[in-house]
Amino acid sequence: MNNFPPIDEGLLATEMPGDNAPALSVSELSMSLKRTVEDAFGHVRVRGEISGWKRASSGHCYLCLKDDKAVIDGVIWKAVAGALRFQPEDGAEVVATGRLTTYPGRSRYQIVIDRLELAGQGALMALLEKRRRALAAEGLFDADRKRKLPFHPRVIGVVTSPTGAVIRDILHRLADRCPSHVLVWPVAVQGEGAAAQVAAAVAGFGALPENGSVPRPDLLIVARGGGSIEDLWAFNEEAVVRAVASSSIPIISAVGHETDISLCDFAADVRAPTPTAAAEIAVPVRNDLLGQLRELGHRIERCAVRARERAAEQFDNSLRRWPEREALLAPQRQLLDDHAERLPRALAGRLAHARGELGHAAGALRPNLLVAVHRRAQERLESLWRVAQLVHPNRPLERGYARVEDRDGTTLMSAASARAIERLRLVFADGALDVNTDRGVERPRRPTHSRSTSEQPKLL
Structure with missing residues (x-):
């Protein structure tokens, strides 16, 4: 038996006869809305200011386009993003061409952008000024970063299109002024990928080794012919400006004609009004x-x-001021004659003086005086000899004493020093004996000792 209460029919979804609005799933409704939006807005052009620009790791780019009253999301797929002619950034006013679609996962609508352009000359100039201020704030345009160009560069590198009139003008002008070794790095100077090629060329020249197979330039010229600001836009890209500012080789920027200004000109070491002028600046005549x-x-x-x-x-x-030879030698000759005249008189006087001194000394040397001096000297010598005999070290030996020596002949002055030696030598008046302190008297090893009595000084 069913005990549940009756169900209120107003709580259940029911289809009434003749009802032409059947219930749809969320996916069905989202897909229907997507088809409706894409059919109605398959091609649109939207003008607005970029906000929230970002590039995903996949290469796709996402942004918002806004004005003072509304915002619409936008997406640029990777293939289209790589072909953009400028680098989008927040605050730039652009015109986006594409189609509207919905994103069912978020219940949002967005514009898929196929082409992105700056909204007129004013927007382009505003973007350029904004970028110039940002790079200048980093110091990339400071005057103290500028380097002096070499007076006569050995090798000149040129970054430009290989097929335009610019490279022909540069080569012709260099040949007229001063033929130089020129290396050309061919690049696209406008359109898709031009900025990346120019930046890579500048960095590539700087990466060449000093003594490699390809000579490293002493000077670079980055050049392009004249055109509109859109045509020259590649030289306003941040990648080119940073490559030029960080180059290890001095750079001359020659982009456009004299009235054309690019951010590359501010970053280079020298700006030339034209490519031909750049060649004139690069080398002397x-x-x-x-x-x-x-x-x-x-x-x-x-x-x-x-x-x-x-x-x-x-x-x-x-x-003319130097005196004559005779005048120089005359005083010396006169002095020589004077000395020659005085010399005989001086010699005669010296001889007479020496004879007088000799006669005075001969009178003092009498024979009896010499005999007396000799006798006194003999008596003093005999007295000194008698004293020497009395103090002779062998004199006591004649009275029965002996002198104790070690084997080296050194006299021992105490019993302690004698006990410390195993073998002694006793010296008597008539000879010497070798003595062993433990074994008694030993026979002399030699018949006579070097200091025997026969060798001792005799007493007179």
Whole structure:
């Protein structure tokens, strides 16, 4: 038996006869809405300001387009994003061309952008100024970063299109002024990928080794012919500006004509008004250099001639002031004659003085005085000899004493020093004996000792 209460029919979804609005699933409704939006808005152009620009790791780009009253999401697929002619950024006013679609997973509608363009010249200039201020704030355009160009570069690298008139003008002007070794790195100067190619070329020249098979340039010229700001836009891209500012090689920027200004010009070390002017700035005029060398050679020759002439004049002046030879030698000759005249008189006087001193000394040396001096010296010598005999060390030996020595002949002065030696030597008046302190008297090893009585000084 069913005990549940009756169900209120208003709680259940029912289909009434003749009802033409059957219930749809969420997916069915989303897909229907997607088809309706895509059919109604299959091609649209929307003008607005970019906000929230970001590039995903997949390569797809996402952004919002807004004005003062509304916002619409936008997406640029990877294939289209790689072909954009400029780098989008927040705040740029653009015109987006594409189609509207919905994103069922979020119940949102968005525009799939097939082409993105700046909204007129004013928007382009506003974006350029904004980028210029941002890069200048980083110091990329500071004057103290600028380097001095080499006076006569050995190798010049040129980054430009290989088929335009620019490279022909540069090569022709270099050949006229000063033939140089030129390396051309061919790049696209406008359109898709131009900025990346120019930045890679600048970095590639800087990466060349000093002594590699390809010579490393001493100077770079980044050049392009004239055109509209859109045509020159690749040289306003951040990648190009940073590559030029960080180059290890000095760079001349020659983008457009004299009135055209790009951010590359601000980052380069020198800006040239035209590509032809860049060639004129890069090298001196060879004929002018040869003329300067000839002029310097003439000046050196004139200086040498003048120096030789002045030296000759000074020599002549010195000769005129120099005295005659006879005048220089006359005093010396007179002095020589004076000395020659005085020399015989001086020798005669010295000889007479020496004879007087000799006669005085001979008178003091009498024979009896010499005999007395000799007798006194003999008596003093005999007295000293008697004293020497009394203090002779062998004198006590004649009275029965003996002298104790070690084997080296050193006299021992105490019993302690004698006990410390195993073998002793006793020296008597008539000879010496070797003695062993433990075994008694030993026979002398030699018939006579070097210090035997026969070798001792005899007493007189």
